[in-house]
Structures are given as C-alpha cells and as structure tokens.
Amino acid sequence: KQEVTQIPAALSVPEGENLVLNCSFTDSAIYNLQWFRQDPGKGLTSLLLIQSSQREQTSGRLNASLDKSSGRSTLYIAASQPGDSATYLCAPSSSFNKFYFGSGTKLNVKP
C-alpha cells in the first residue's frame, strides 16, 4: 500500500513569505499526483495535477514539482497571503481509480 508523508504537519508564516510544502511517497510507480487544499468544514479543492511524465506544473503563485524516482513532490507558494491559510494535501495515484492521501500540512499565514 502506498504510504504518503507530508512535512511539516503545520506551518505558520507571516504574510508575503515564500514557502515550500513537502510530500514523500513510498511507491514510485504512480500514474499522477494531485495537490489539494481543504478549508475547515469543506471538501477538497484541486490545485494542481502533475502527470507521471511531467516534472512540474504551475498555476498562478503555485508551483508543484514531481521527482517520481525518488518519491517526492513539493508545492511552492510564492508571496503567501492570509487567504492561503488552509490544509494542503498531497495525493499520488497508483492507478486511475485510487488516490492515497497524506495527513496534510496545516498552513497559517498571518497578516
């Protein structure tokens, strides 16, 4: 079974900082990897999807990289804002139908 670890578990930063969230996974034979954010009491919002053949994806201030061979992905958030405060979840997929989630990184961006 795929094991997913996210570090750090929690992070508190002042507004404007650039930050990196880390995700590692044990089975490198993945189909793709998706990053989500989850706001309290809400479902998951997809941020970025990286196919196994890709090395990175960018959307606005977000950049996600994937090193499949070493079982690692990072999510880079530039110029963080208080509205970025949420829990960020990493989910590699070993097949079309099965995502495995880490426990997430809880981010707090202070004004």
Place this chain on the structure above:
Amino acid sequence: GAGVSQSPRYKVAKRGQDVALRCDPISGHVSLFWYQQALGQGPEFLTYFQNEAQLDKSGLPSDRFFAERPEGSVSTLKIQRTQQEDSAVYLCASSSFASSYNEQFFGPGTRLTVL
C-alpha cells in the same frame, strides 16, 4: 449543478442505527469515488464506480458498509448498525475521462457523528 453535492451535510446517529449518505456527481462524470476522512487525517479510499459498475470496493472497512450507483449518476453510501468508530467525514468525488486525465472533483462532505 456546477459541482459535486452531498446530502445531508451533517448526520447524527445513535449507535446501531442505519444511515444513508447521498452523492450527486458532476453531470456526465463517469467515475465516482467515496472516501472516509477521520479527524486530523487525510481522506482514505473506500470505493470506486465507473458508471453503475462498482469496480473497486477494497477500502470498505467492513460488510456494514455498502455503496450503490444504480443508474450511473447519483450514488448512496449506506452504513448499517453504525458504530462510534464510523464517525468521520464522508467525501464523494467524481471524475470525467475527458477532464485532465483523472483529476478528481470533491463534494463538501457529510459529517457523520455516531453517539
């Protein structure tokens, strides 16, 4: 609707009661997934449907859990004889073969509390 919807949003059940949780996926989405999310944890896969066919139910924790999608659209997750350890948020997601490979779109979840 524009997104995945789930009902009820909150459900309180007494231990031993049966519950039914509903998911309305995005219209036209072929694939539907159920996940269970315990407090402070990431979601865990329960089961997967492609149209009306349940292709993977390996994540269902016991035979008290049953899911169906009889017409290939709306799905119901049923939990019989609920136990306290069933308390969690149950998330539904859908995916279209046509959208960015298998990007999944999630509903807001149903928070189940078993007393």
